[in-house]
Amino acid sequence: MSVCSLYPALRVTMPWSCSESHLGSCRKQLMFCVSRTTARRRASTGVSCSADTRTVVIGLAADSGCGKSTFMRRLTSALGGVAEPPRGCGAYSNTLVGDATTVICLDDYHALDREGRKEKGVTALDPKANNFDLMYEQVRALKSGVAVEKPVYNHVTGRLDPPELIRPPNILFIEGLHPLFDPRIRSLLDLSIYLDISNEVKFAWKIQRDMAERGESLESIKASIKARKSDFDMYIDPQKQYADVIIEVLPTRLIPDKSATEVLRVRLVMREGVKHFTPVYLFDEGSTISWTPCGGKLSCSYPGIRFFYGPDTYFSDEASVLEMDGRFDRLDELIYVESHLSNLSTKYYGEVTQQMLKHADFPGSNDGTGLFQTIVGLKVRQLYEQIIAGDGSHGLKREQLRRCLRLSPV
Numbered sequence: 224m225s226v227c228s229l230y231p232a233l234r235v236t237m238p239w240s241c242s243e244s245h246l247g248s249c250r251k252q253l254m255f256c257v258s259r260t261t262a263r264r265r266a267s268t269g270v271s272c273s274a275d276t277r278t279v280v281i282g283l284a285a286d287s288g289c290g291k292s293t294f295m296r297r298l299t300s301a302l303g304g305v306a307e308p309p310r311g312c313g314a315y316s317n318t319l320v321g322d323a324t325t326v327i328c329l330d331d332y333h334a335l336d337r338e339g340r341k342e343k344g345v346t347a348l349d350p351k352a353n354n355f356d357l358m359y360e361q362v363r364a365l366k367s368g369v370a371v372e373k374p375v376y377n378h379v380t381g382r383l384d385p386p387e388l389i390r391p392p393n394i395l396f397i398e399g400l401h402p403l404f405d406p407r408i409r410s411l412l413d414l415s416i417y418l419d420i421s422n423e424v425k426f427a428w429k430i431q432r433d434m435a436e437r438g439e440s441l442e443s444i445k446a447s448i449k450a451r452k453s454d455f456d457m458y459i460d461p462q463k464q465y466a467d468v469i470i471e472v473l474p475t476r477l478i479p480d481k482s483a484t485e486v487l488r489v490r491l492v493m494r495e496g497v498k499h500f501t502p503v504y505l506f507d508e509g510s511t512i513s514w515t516p517c518g519g520k521l522s523c524s525y526p527g528i529r530f531f532y533g534p535d536t537y538f539s540d541e542a543s544v545l546e547m548d549g550r551f552d553r554l555d556e557l558i559y560v561e562s563h564l565s566n567l568s569t570k571y572y573g574e575v576t577q578q579m580l581k582h583a584d585f586p587g588s589n590d591g592t593g594l595f596q597t598i599v600g601l602k603v604r605q606l607y608e609q610i611i612a613g614d615g616s617h618g619l620k621r622e623q624l625r626r627c628l629r630l631s632p633v
């Protein structure tokens with residue numbers, strides 16, 4: 224039984240009873256419940272505190288090895304702060320906790336461990352291998368301001384470790400294979416993002432990581448891609464139809480060799496009419512523009528850089544597309560491109576360039592993947608600020624609750 228079920232008003236669902244090994248985190252959870260309940264009690268005694276705060280929830284979907292972790296590092300940085308695993312959790316936590324953000328990896332909701340999947344002959348991409356009921360319950364609890372005991376999937380052992388305590392952050396990212404799969408979970412998302420990496424690029428990135436960095440053979444990489452392909456097509460790829468923002472990564476069109484993947488063509492697809500998300504545009508909103516910025520202000524070696532902007536449709540919905548093909552020679556010159564883009568949600572002139580320079584060592588920093596991930600990070604910050612500002616009671620309750628929790632620290 225969950226310790227928080229002692230406090231039904233808080234409605235926390237926990238998957239495990241408190242065994243000896245979970246005692247520490249269960250105790251922390253109990254203290255959290257008590258302090259929240261104290262906060263509620265204070266509400267009736269003059270200090271107005273309430274447990275019904277809300278967390279903004281963002282979903283990021285992509286296949287494995289498609290740059291989700293890299294994207295998350297850029298996002299948490301744009302939102303201010305370095306992300307670390309939660310304190311007190313096991314050595315193999317997949318969670319990143321920043322000042323305002325928490326990123327949870329949905330691999331933690333694998334219902335079948337590595338052995339179990341092998342026995343049943345299913346991949347981790349198959350919905351049968353994942354616990355969507357628990358995923359939904361816990362994301363819903365976090366969104367309504369309640370801490371949860373989340374399972375932890377250990378990628379080293381292939382088994383589930385003891386759960387870890389996750390407190391509701393200002394912004395919760397749920398990243399992984401299936402954040403947009405279950406309609407109940409989709410309904411909790413304030414923004415949904417899909418990273419759509421073409422087969423050629425995915426293959427090149429997998430080789431780069433698994434062969435060069437992890438010593439796997441080319442044959443085993445090919446076999447693993449092949450084994451996952453039909454489940455990817457059936458369960459992962461269709462989720463993009465539900466995304467508000469899609470980053471497509473394709474081979475360049477600037478080089479005649481169609482298999483070239485060292486230069487990328489990246490498209491930022493932004494659905495129209497998404498609440499708190501205004502699409503970025505180049506020069507003139509709604510126009511169709513092709514721009515080759517290479518000249519006195521932007522150094523471009525072969526094959527150069529080409530931008531495109533214009534209206535489009537995505538799964539029959541109206542969308543705007545900003546595209547960059549090619550790569551930057553000098554990142555500091557990105558300011559020239561930034562000055563021609565509008566609706567960037569920056570707080571000061573040059574913020575995109577500054578963010579890109581700050582993480583120049585991240586993969587994709589010299590092309591559209593890094594540029595568009597950075598822009599999406601700034602848009603997420605603005606979305607969060609608009610939600611808080613637009614819902615006065617939301618901001619007020621959160622601040623009140625913070626004060627309450629300070630009065631009775633967890």
Ligand SMILES: Nc1ncnc2c1ncn2[C@@H]1O[C@H](COP(=O)(O)OP(=O)(O)OP(=O)(O)O)[C@@H](O)[C@H]1O
Binds near residue numbers: 290293593
């Ligand atoms: N924008 C990029 N440009 C070039 N290479 C990239 C880019 N993003 C990621 N990669 C490559 O892809 C590999 C996988 O990236 P990352 O670990 O971020 O993906 P992931 O989706 O989190 O993977 P997994 O789900 O398997 O943990 C990296 O090691 C890197 O080599």
Ligand SMILES: O=C(CO)[C@H](O)[C@H](O)COP(=O)(O)O
Binds near residue numbers: 330337347377379400
């Ligand atoms: O797709 C994946 C992650 O996105 C992994 O394959 C899945 O989580 C299973 O992990 P492991 O291979 O470590 O057992």
